[in-house]
Amino acid sequence: MSLWKIWCDGSCGPTNPGPCAWGSVIESPDGTRTEHCGFIQKQGTNNIAELTAAIESLRKIPGGAEVILCSDSQYVLKGLNEWMPGWIKKGWKTAAGKPVMNQALWQ
Numbered sequence: 888m889s890l891w892k893i894w895c896d897g898s899c900g901p902t903n904p905g906p907c908a909w910g911s912v913i914e915s916p917d918g919t920r921t922e923h924c925g926f927i928q929k930q931g932t933n934n935i936a937e938l939t940a941a942i943e944s945l946r947k948i949p950g951g952a953e954v955i956l957c958s959d960s961q962y963v964l965k966g967l968n969e970w971m972p973g974w975i976k977k978g979w980k981t982a983a984g985k986p987v988m989n990q991a992l993w994q
Contacts, residue, residue: 889916893944894957897936907931909940913947923947934962938992941967966993 895911907927914920927939937960948954958964971993974980979987979994987993 889952891915891948891952891954892957893941893948893954895937895940895944896959897933897938897940899931899933899936904930904932907933907936907939909936909943911940911944913944921947934960935989935992937963938966938989942992 892914893911895909897907897909899905899907907930908925909927910922910924912920912922923944925939925943927936931939937958941956941958941960941963945954945956956964956967973982974987974993977984979990981987
């Protein structure tokens with residue numbers, strides 16, 4: 888099994904919204920670890936930074952690979968594991984019928 892592991896985080900500050908950055912550590916199946924990070928060139932929210940950390944980390948993984956994604960963001964984890972199927976089924980609307988925030992990033 889070729890299991891990849893990602894530990895990622897994003898943040899903005901000193902205010903939310905504010906300047907954003909993200910970072911991650913990616914472990915390949917052979918145990919090699921690499922670090923990645925970036926600065927988001929605009930004002931953003933903590934949720935945008937957290938989601939960007941996951942997206943940019945997943946871009947480093949070969950297509951079709953099995954991944955464990957570790958994040959302290961309930962927004963990212965619940966979005967991926969619980970909310971996204973419903974959003975897609977409802978045409979990218981929330982349970983309240985409102986547009987999903989940060990839809991472009993989720994897609």
